[in-house]
Amino acid sequence: MPLKQKGEPVIDWTQYLKSGDRIFIGSNAAVPNALIDNLIANSAGLHDIEAVHILTLSDNVWAEPQHQDLFKINAFFIGGTNVRQAINEGRADYTPTFLSEIPKLFNKNILPLDVALIMVSPPDEYGYCSLGVSVDIVSAAIKKARFVIAQINPKMPRTNGHSFVHLNQIHAHITVKQYLPELPEPEVDQVTEQIGQYVAMLVENGATIQIGMGNIPSAVLRYLANHKDLGVHSEMLSEGIIDLMLKGVINNRRKTFHRGKTVASFCVGTRRLYKFVDGNPHVEFYPSEHVNSPVNIARNEKMVSINSAIEVDLTGQVVADSIGYHFYSGIGGQVDFIRGASLSKGGKPIIALPSTTKDGKISRIVAHLTEGGGVVTSRGHVSYVVTEYGIASLQGKSVRERALELIRIAHPKFRAQLLSDVRKHYWVPEYQENTPTSVPELGKIAIKRFTFADSEYFLRPLAPADERKLQEFFYSHNKETLMMRYNHHATQMSREKSCNLVSVNQHIDLALCLTEHDDLGESIQAVGRYYYLKASNSAEVAFVIKESKRGKGMAKALLSEIIKIAKIRGLSQLVACVRRDNAPMLKVFENAGFIRKPSEDYDEVSLAYTL
Incomplete structure (x- = not known):
């Protein structure tokens, strides 16, 4: 708020303003409150002045009901309880406009300005004042208003850039100190x-x-x-x-x-x-x-x-x-x-x-x-x-x-x-049965960054919206990969099948993926999952890694996360079945501590990890 000055000058508003004119009020933390007070105090005979502005961090006294005969508010951005109340009571107007295009309203005389009320810093030795903390649309208002009236505020910072206005652009001014409104950093919950x-x-x-x-x-x-x-x-x-x-x-x-x-x-x-x-x-x-x-x-x-x-x-x-x-x-x-x-x-x-x-x-x-x-x-x-x-x-x-x-x-x-x-609107098909679930064991932030071979990847849960991504992942595999993962030459991943694989109840089963982000968007590079076996309180683990991404440590990272989550959930054991000729995957499991167990199928190796 303005600090009262002895001998504060009184502006002869009749030289610049008449009933029905449109005024602009300075923005954000640079509201010229002393000018507003001066105008209200010397407004005898003035009526229906349209006041246009964006956010104004002020007591917004011009929006009070007792001044509705003097001011008609037209806000491009609503801020302050009394401005909001005036609009929602029908005493004021709101004009929705992109901030970048408000200057055009002034420049093209769609909303011609008669007077701009602004706050500036004291002039430098060359006669230039700074608009300080609020250049925004104030700059355009100064250029198009017929008259510019300024509150020169010694508390206003001098900022650089296109923030200057010369004294010869200002038709009248008063010098009144005013502390700028402060917004402390909000508490973060x-x-x-x-x-x-x-x-x-x-x-x-x-x-x-x-x-x-x-x-x-x-x-x-x-x-x-x-x-x-x-x-x-x-x-x-x-x-x-x-x-x-x-x-x-x-x-x-x-x-x-x-x-x-x-x-x-x-x-x-x-x-x-x-x-x-x-x-x-x-x-x-x-x-x-x-x-x-x-x-x-x-x-x-x-x-x-x-x-x-x-x-x-x-x-x-x-x-x-x-x-x-x-x-x-x-x-x-x-x-x-x-x-x-x-x-x-x-x-x-x-x-x-x-x-x-x-x-x-x-x-x-x-x-x-x-x-x-x-x-x-x-x-x-x-x-x-x-x-x-x-x-x-x-x-x-x-x-x-x-x-x-x-x-x-x-x-x-x-x-x-x-x-x-x-x-109800058929936006989601009937075979999409489960709502998306999260994996709380990953922590409050259920995404983790990993770097493999100097490239960045994100580990996160698979989700129902990944249906198409999983299809693309499937069709990127060669025949050998499909045989290793599915133990037969799988040739199709239908929309329904893909939906079933990504619509996981993550609180019971688990499905994680590693994705890569580039100009083409996000793509799945690896998937690791387990299926919960209630009878034995254990889970069967499986992986698929994109051929071009193998040997970078993705399977190791996924398996490590799976083991951590299984321990938190209190599972007793993790098991896996791996084709005997899939030496790289066998190595991943054994390096993680899985032990080979007897298997009824000679072509497969059974492994177990006691938690």
């Missing part, structure tokens, strides 16, 4: 922490990231500490980037656009962040039409966008600005960055959200969208959805595959109902 870990697994070394505000982005940044050569191209900067930049994790060396610079359009945090960006030559602020341009975003290779949602349906549609009919936030930059990351070479657009509401009573992965809920990001834009239960990969997936992937990362107590709901 267990659910959010797990989401952060999963998202961090999708971020490769050398990637450029976009990060937003809230506990999920904060959690993601915590788990990037061991990454290398990350870059930042983001509409917003938060507190979490500071330590990563100081440690050299974020160094922008491998960026392919604005190399060497952390790029944003605004920042929100505590005084520590505001001090960090003040005069920092390694951080540059640019207008939203530049930072949020999908074309510019895509110029960063390995661009990773991380955004949240209110709910996601089983086809991948994302609701992010409303809860039913109640508008909650806005489109913002989500679609800009989702689209930009999709166009980026090696890019990954990610939607991350908890699987349920805070009270755990409502699933946020839904069979159909809540009535009144609006789609912000279409089902065609989403590549990854992440909850605390894992990563759903949707790119190139059919509706059936998407539904199964998303059910897998839904909260377990809602999975059966979600599967039942999608059956």
